[in-house]
Amino acid sequence: MNIELLTLSEVVDVNGQAGNFTVTVRKNPRYIDMDKCIACGICAEKCPKLVKDDYNLGLSRRKAAYIQYGQTIPLKYAIDPETCIFIQKGKGKCLACEKFCPTGAINFKDREQIVTLNVGSVILSPGHKPFDPSVFDFYGYGRIPDVVTGMEYERMLSPGGPLHGHLEQPSNGKTPQNIAWLQCVGSRNTNKSDNGYCSSVCCMYAMKQALITETHIPGGGRQTIFFMDMRCHGKEFELYYNYAKDKNIQFMRARPHTIEAGPGGVGVKMLYSTEDGRKVEEQFDMAVLSIGLEAPRDALDLAEKTGIRLTPYRFAETGDFNPVASSKAGIYIGGSFMGPMNIPSAVAHASSAAACAAADLVSARGTLTRKKTYPPEADLAGQAPKIGVFVCSCGINIAQHVDVTALTEYAKTLPFVAYAENSLFSCSTDAQGMMGKIVKEKGLNRVVIAACSPRTHEPLFQDTLKELGINGYLVEMANIRNQNSWVHQKQPEKATQKAKDQVRMAVAKAGRIFPLAQMEVPVVPRAMVIGGGVTGMTAALKLGDQGYDTVLIEKSDRLGGNAWQLRTTARGEPVRPMLEALIAKVKGHRRIEVLTTARITSATGSVGNFTSDVEADGEVRTFSYGIAVLATGAAESVPVEYLYGQDDRVVTHLQFDRLIADDPDRTASLASAVFIQCVGSRDENRPYCSRLCCTHSVKAAVDLKTQKPDMAVFVLYRDMRTYGLNEDLYKKAREMGVLFIRYDLENKPQVSRDGDRLVVRVTDPVINRKIAIDTDLLVLAAAVVPNDVADLVSIYRCATNQDGFLNEAHPKLRPVDMAADGLFVAGIGGFPKPLEESISQAQAAASRASVILSRDVMYLDAIKSHVTEHCDGCAVCLDACPYQAISIIAYAENGRTAKKVETDKALCKGCGICQAACPKGGILVHGFTIDQLQAQVYAALDLPN
Amino acid sequence: MRAEEIRLGKTRKSLFKDHVMSILPDGGNLNLCLTCGACASGCPASGIGDMDPRRFLRLAAMGADDEILSSDWAWWCTMCQRCIYACPMKIDIPQLIFNVRASRPREQRPKGIVASCDAALKHDTCSAMGVSEEDWRFVVEDVLDEVRAGQAGFEKLQAPVDKVGAELFLNQNSREPVTEPEEMVPLWKILNLAGADWTYGSKGWAAENYCMFMADDASWEHIIRTKVKAVEDLRCKAWLNTE
Ligand SMILES: Cc1cc2nc3c(=O)[nH]c(=O)nc-3n(C[C@H](O)[C@H](O)[C@H](O)COP(=O)(O)OP(=O)(O)OC[C@H]3O[C@@H](n4cnc5c(N)ncnc54)[C@H](O)[C@@H]3O)c2cc1C
Numbered sequence A: 001m002n003i004e005l006l007t008l009s010e011v012v013d014v015n016g017q018a019g020n021f022t023v024t025v026r027k028n029p030r031y032i033d034m035d036k037c038i039a040c041g042i043c044a045e046k047c048p049k050l051v052k053d054d055y056n057l058g059l060s061r062r063k064a065a066y067i068q069y070g071q072t073i074p075l076k077y078a079i080d081p082e083t084c085i086f087i088q089k090g091k092g093k094c095l096a097c098e099k100f101c102p103t104g105a106i107n108f109k110d111r112e113q114i115v116t117l118n119v120g121s122v123i124l125s126p127g128h129k130p131f132d133p134s135v136f137d138f139y140g141y142g143r144i145p146d147v148v149t150g151m152e153y154e155r156m157l158s159p160g161g162p163l164h165g166h167l168e169q170p171s172n173g174k175t176p177q178n179i180a181w182l183q184c185v186g187s188r189n190t191n192k193s194d195n196g197y198c199s200s201v202c203c204m205y206a207m208k209q210a211l212i213t214e215t216h217i218p219g220g221g222r223q224t225i226f227f228m229d230m231r232c233h234g235k236e237f238e239l240y241y242n243y244a245k246d247k248n249i250q251f252m253r254a255r256p257h258t259i260e261a262g263p264g265g266v267g268v269k270m271l272y273s274t275e276d277g278r279k280v281e282e283q284f285d286m287a288v289l290s291i292g293l294e295a296p297r298d299a300l301d302l303a304e305k306t307g308i309r310l311t312p313y314r315f316a317e318t319g320d321f322n323p324v325a326s327s328k329a330g331i332y333i334g335g336s337f338m339g340p341m342n343i344p345s346a347v348a349h350a351s352s353a354a355a356c357a358a359a360d361l362v363s364a365r366g367t368l369t370r371k372k373t374y375p376p377e378a379d380l381a382g383q384a385p386k387i388g389v390f391v392c393s394c395g396i397n398i399a400q401h402v403d404v405t406a407l408t409e410y411a412k413t414l415p416f417v418a419y420a421e422n423s424l425f426s427c428s429t430d431a432q433g434m435m436g437k438i439v440k441e442k443g444l445n446r447v448v449i450a451a452c453s454p455r456t457h458e459p460l461f462q463d464t465l466k467e468l469g470i471n472g473y474l475v476e477m478a479n480i481r482n483q484n485s486w487v488h489q490k491q492p493e494k495a496t497q498k499a500k501d502q503v504r505m506a507v508a509k510a511g512r513i514f515p516l517a518q519m520e521v522p523v524v525p526r527a528m529v530i531g532g533g534v535t536g537m538t539a540a541l542k543l544g545d546q547g548y549d550t551v552l553i554e555k556s557d558r559l560g561g562n563a564w565q566l567r568t569t570a571r572g573e574p575v576r577p578m579l580e581a582l583i584a585k586v587k588g589h590r591r592i593e594v595l596t597t598a599r600i601t602s603a604t605g606s607v608g609n610f611t612s613d614v615e616a617d618g619e620v621r622t623f624s625y626g627i628a629v630l631a632t633g634a635a636e637s638v639p640v641e642y643l644y645g646q647d648d649r650v651v652t653h654l655q656f657d658r659l660i661a662d663d664p665d666r667t668a669s670l671a672s673a674v675f676i677q678c679v680g681s682r683d684e685n686r687p688y689c690s691r692l693c694c695t696h697s698v699k700a701a702v703d704l705k706t707q708k709p710d711m712a713v714f715v716l717y718r719d720m721r722t723y724g725l726n727e728d729l730y731k732k733a734r735e736m737g738v739l740f741i742r743y744d745l746e747n748k749p750q751v752s753r754d755g756d757r758l759v760v761r762v763t764d765p766v767i768n769r770k771i772a773i774d775t776d777l778l779v780l781a782a783a784v785v786p787n788d789v790a791d792l793v794s795i796y797r798c799a800t801n802q803d804g805f806l807n808e809a810h811p812k813l814r815p816v817d818m819a820a821d822g823l824f825v826a827g828i829g830g831f832p833k834p835l836e837e838s839i840s841q842a843q844a845a846a847s848r849a850s851v852i853l854s855r856d857v858m859y860l861d862a863i864k865s866h867v868t869e870h871c872d873g874c875a876v877c878l879d880a881c882p883y884q885a886i887s888i889i890a891y892a893e894n895g896r897t898a899k900k901v902e903t904d905k906a907l908c909k910g911c912g913i914c915q916a917a918c919p920k921g922g923i924l925v926h927g928f929t930i931d932q933l934q935a936q937v938y939a940a941l942d943l944p945n
Numbered sequence B: 001m002r003a004e005e006i007r008l009g010k011t012r013k014s015l016f017k018d019h020v021m022s023i024l025p026d027g028g029n030l031n032l033c034l035t036c037g038a039c040a041s042g043c044p045a046s047g048i049g050d051m052d053p054r055r056f057l058r059l060a061a062m063g064a065d066d067e068i069l070s071s072d073w074a075w076w077c078t079m080c081q082r083c084i085y086a087c088p089m090k091i092d093i094p095q096l097i098f099n100v101r102a103s104r105p106r107e108q109r110p111k112g113i114v115a116s117c118d119a120a121l122k123h124d125t126c127s128a129m130g131v132s133e134e135d136w137r138f139v140v141e142d143v144l145d146e147v148r149a150g151q152a153g154f155e156k157l158q159a160p161v162d163k164v165g166a167e168l169f170l171n172q173n174s175r176e177p178v179t180e181p182e183e184m185v186p187l188w189k190i191l192n193l194a195g196a197d198w199t200y201g202s203k204g205w206a207a208e209n210y211c212m213f214m215a216d217d218a219s220w221e222h223i224i225r226t227k228v229k230a231v232e233d234l235r236c237k238a239w240l241n242t243e
């Protein structure tokens, strides 16, 4: 409602400055009236002109009247003027769409429009462009049919793609059995391409594609990934890598030189040299080139129009301490336009950009926002259930494996069902509109949606009902996608039967649901930030700048955390001055209260209204607040190997940083230095990659080489994971003569003392030769371990992953939200990451938090426990409740004192444990009452209730 | 490959690799190796003597200078440039190898190559087979007469020698005139059918240059200069070397 979408539009010009920009936009004609189009698709069906479908990278065809894909927002058709017969040939030609469109939405008089917008901040998020591998003639792309790009392969695998997920070899249409992926195509390459950086995402996408492929091929087939370094530097990525190895995906550390077509032009053939120098010739049915990401084609143009600066790679220039700010005040960057990154980072950066853009506009906040209002709720009391069942095809996600027509017909036969229908995407704006119409027309008072997960989609359907003046809790969902079509892909008949069971259960429950009232909680516009590192301070600052009172709690006696020990960022910006400035700003901010040597000891309440006791310097104070940001950070682990602690020439990363800062003469006098990577990371005890240590070591090596160019510097590594633009540093280190030697977990380096010499031994896998390095200094890239958050976990009932890092609600879509509403996580307490990424996440958390803090009231979910007249105060539920939401009260009844329990709606999470524990039906959870659940169970067994 | 431990660290000697880097543009990128193996995968000499371009470069990087300098593999390399073509870092391994060859005393270089270079230096023909100007002229005319007489449709075939002002100056590997003279004919026919204005020279016509392969810079230069002069003397516009 507060977002206006301008589609088919291009920025022509941006003028003005922060707080007051004038943006000129060219809106290209759609030739279809958005208000009239109901997305029935008849125009596309009747349009005779077939053209290559760009969305599927030309692998399939669409019409000149089209939508890009089923979930297009807004779901409105468009006419492609480049190919439309009428537009190209003129008068008297075609006009099929106009003839058949049932709503008269076709409008060939539509013309380009220039609109000007007055805005306070600008966010640029034009993304990236996939690399075109034709420049490498030796890979045969475009010439050999069975060589495809990763992007094309992605579409080929997609159930919604041109092959409907049934993999086919382009040359002969057969199911490929043996597929090879070639990594780093157009990344980490300065020969015939200028992309020296690592694209960050392709190792993971190749692995994902290989794993999905395995499930698409009867018998699993064979998947081989040819790589230089597997870069699995994200949260839980290393686990995924290990899983892929267990699943028999072949990881081959080799780089084929040339791809040739297989016999008769079918398949491919290549020769490669293994790391130990064996030559292998192998044939594959297909080769997938894991292409990288580049700056968008029109980056230069956009930079000129907006006046921002670009990097030599033509990505937007940003600073490490201001990671989403462009070089021009008031213009921010979101996503991969600032360099290659994956979805979680892009989403976090987008929120971060939103925070910065919003902070610039505080003085005008709320002046242009629109609020949604709902009609008053109709009273349905006494009405018999009249149920409508809406079956979603989810494109082909559901329809491919579940017979949705049969399901819809079946639904019509169920008790109380007055109407049933099937639609392509029940969640589309359009389908929602239609649903509203039908509910009104047919006088429905309960709705069952057979589609996907209520976790993601229930709020949407609830909203549709609310807009009709019907209580939102009168909707029930049957998850026939995640719990059915996705898991029973090979048994369509059984899947359809199961879907019927699911719908029958949902209908049975729907017959017994009743309107529920949401509780209103006034929002306390104060933020609690836990952890006073760079992340916590940045979050506090962004919140304070937006005008929210913020309490910043730091466990130790000073602000700053790990950043005190860092010298410079990867790109060389000095940390200390930034840190000192940040601390000064935070301390001097009139909205921020800093408490050091402080600990939070309790938390009650819920989103919008928490209350906590905080112990600071022996004194206890109580704060109420609307949200909390957990920025609890992490620490360097203490190595237990390589003579650490036994020889003072052996130091950790952070100790090294201090050494070079405090005693540069000493480091400059060294004749040699060795770095060992992955010390305590990526092993049995800590099966994760600490993400920042490869870059840290490379930076340190460069610093040493800068101090003393003829120092002999070595880095012993397992995979160099200098992802993204950090690859430049890796290259620079090599350029300066740093020697990188790979080792395996099974064959770790040996460190020994030989007299007073410190000797590191390692086997070089390429020449298969033992190397003995005499060194003056040994730096260990010790793993990053999360700070202990057990107390917070129990106070807030939040969760960490198996490694002890705090969990986000959804790694891709909600990277800084926690599962519990009102809690946010940012910084290295969530996962190790360098400063600039921590800062970006901190800003993202502030942005997400302000969505809550900017409201006056929060509506709590109505799924809560309610005490009934059957309660006799036995208190069984009291201990069972994990949220301490139940208390016991005494009251007078017939002159005697009786007992019963009472529940605190703010604390209750509706988990249902009390209801299960109570032997007497004394406490019920609305929305999941015993009666409702029982009806579902009977329906599941197909028994009369 | 040898088995003994390579010792690195404090006592850093000046490496042969550093010497080569100092004479190449951008140092031939020799430091940039990612050990990806693209070069080794594509090199026709990979595996011979348990060596390949990646290993060769790696040994150089590790300072195993005596090993690479004495390695016969440097002579197995064909100088085909396949390695640098696909190398993501455009590392000039062929130049590293060339300089290894150049550092060998002349008497220790492979006899066949040395003899071919020496033969080429003997005549202005630059022929590694030692073909003289007269012999060359004779063979060309003899073969031409045979074709004209015996092959229908080619009665007017041309194979000019020393045609002043011709468009193209064509080189010829001197193995053909000596061992399989009729192998020269197909190209003549193509050029004739295409209506090309071409000529051989009596001097500087031999396409091969073994002095380059043996990394004898002075002789290499001499050979090239002789060939250039031959082209210029005939005032030809383009020099076509089919090697
Ligand atoms: C070994 C190592 C090497 C690194 N190298 C680099 C590098 O080279 N380049 C780079 O850019 N980044 C590097 N980083 C990362 C960088 O330090 C962080 O991204 C950045 O400092 C932000 O950290 P943070 O605020 O999230 O966490 P921290 O700096 O750890 O701060 C967290 C703070 O929270 C406090 N705290 C914890 N629990 C509680 C609690 N319950 N109550 C109150 N307070 C609490 C802690 O005392 C601490 O002060 C490195 C980190 C480590 C550990």
Ligand code: SF4
Residues within 6 Å of the ligand: A183, A184, A185, A187, A188, A197, A198, A199, A200, A201, A202, A203, A204, A229, A230, A231, A290, A292, A723, A724
């Ligand atoms: S190393 Fe980097 S560029 Fe290469 S495939 Fe992996 S993520 Fe992509």
Ligand code: SF4
Residues within 6 Å of the ligand: A233, A677, A678, A679, A681, A682, A688, A689, A690, A691, A692, A693, A694, A695, A718, A719, A720, A721, A781
């Ligand atoms: S050194 Fe660190 S960043 Fe590099 S691979 Fe090991 S754990 Fe990952």
Ligand code: SF4
Residues within 6 Å of the ligand: B032, B033, B034, B035, B036, B037, B038, B039, B040, B053, B054, B057, B083, B086, B087, B088, B089, B090, B091, B093
């Ligand atoms: S191709 Fe280039 S980077 Fe790869 S191993 Fe060979 S020389 Fe090194």
Ligand code: SF4
Residues within 6 Å of the ligand: B039, B042, B043, B044, B045, B046, B053, B076, B077, B078, B079, B080, B081, B082, B083, B084, B093, B094, B097
């Ligand atoms: S130039 Fe030499 S080393 Fe390079 S590919 Fe050719 S033969 Fe191999």
